[in-house]
Amino acid sequence: MKATYLDPAVGQYLLAHTTLPDEILDALAVETRELTGDDARMQISPDQGSFLTMITRLCGARNAVEVGTFTGYSSICLARGLAPGGGLTCFDVSEEWTAIARRYWEKAQVADLIDLRIGPAAERLLELPQHPAVDLAFIDADKAAYPVYYELLMERLAPGGLILADNTLRGGRVADPASDEETVRHMRAFNDMVTADERTTSVMLPIADGLTMIRKH
Ligand SMILES: C[S@@+](CC[C@H](N)C(=O)[O-])C[C@H]1O[C@@H](n2cnc3c(N)ncnc32)[C@H](O)[C@@H]1O
Numbered sequence: 001m002k003a004t005y006l007d008p009a010v011g012q013y014l015l016a017h018t019t020l021p022d023e024i025l026d027a028l029a030v031e032t033r034e035l036t037g038d039d040a041r042m043q044i045s046p047d048q049g050s051f052l053t054m055i056t057r058l059c060g061a062r063n064a065v066e067v068g069t070f071t072g073y074s075s076i077c078l079a080r081g082l083a084p085g086g087g088l089t090c091f092d093v094s095e096e097w098t099a100i101a102r103r104y105w106e107k108a109q110v111a112d113l114i115d116l117r118i119g120p121a122a123e124r125l126l127e128l129p130q131h132p133a134v135d136l137a138f139i140d141a142d143k144a145a146y147p148v149y150y151e152l153l154m155e156r157l158a159p160g161g162l163i164l165a166d167n168t169l170r171g172g173r174v175a176d177p178a179s180d181e182e183t184v185r186h187m188r189a190f191n192d193m194v195t196a197d198e199r200t201t202s203v204m205l206p207i208a209d210g211l212t213m214i215r216k217h
Pocket residue numbers: 042043044067068069070071072073074075091092093094097119120121122140141142145
């Protein structure tokens with residue numbers, strides 16, 4: 001349970017009443033813990049994975065983008081929600097972590113739907129054409145660069161398209177005036193920028209570590 005600001009009993013109840021991940025995602029979570037140790041905390045939570053599949057499907061997304069793939073959990077969830085004929089373009093700097101993702105894309109039978117671009121996402125996103133427009137994008141990489149990813153994606157987003165930004169609550173610390181961590185300051189600045197953006201409407205959801213849904217007008 002990633003939502004650390006929730007009462008643990010409520011968190012367990014919530015998980016018990018959400019569609020569970022399948023054995024492929026469970027195996028990926030176990031292998032990620034074995035191979036990456038503490039870095040495994042970066043992986044999205046099972047309830048968030050179910051949400052990503054559902055929202056991708058509800059949007060009818062055909063052209064989806066992920067910034068921050070790690071070992072592949074969220075990319076499998078996004079790919080599973082794509083409309084027929086759709087595709088997902090993934091951006092990450094790590095060959096090592098995404099090699100695990102590639103293995104699990106094969107197991108999940110979504111490898112043919114995913115195009116992985118290795119390198120700093122702020123540079124590689126510039127190569128993404130404006131057409132076809134992006135229907136849905138998930139941002140889950142280095143927090144300082146969220147505003148850059150947001151602008152690059154907004155330029156490529158279809159009217160009515162969605163950006164989902166992860167970790168926008170930082171364990172609730174964004175709302176704690178005593179918290180002065182660098183990533184918390186970055187996330188407060190990003191959240192303020194999103195709220196002030198008149199091109200969009202947004203909703204901050206208290207799922208996992210905070211997930212903001214931003215819809216372009
Ligand atoms: C929080 S993890 C992503 C977790 C993933 N969404 C999942 O469900 O497992 C963040 C990822 O962002 C990647 N990353 C960090 N800085 C980056 C950059 N400048 N460009 C592209 N990817 C970056 C890291 O290599 C890491 O895999």
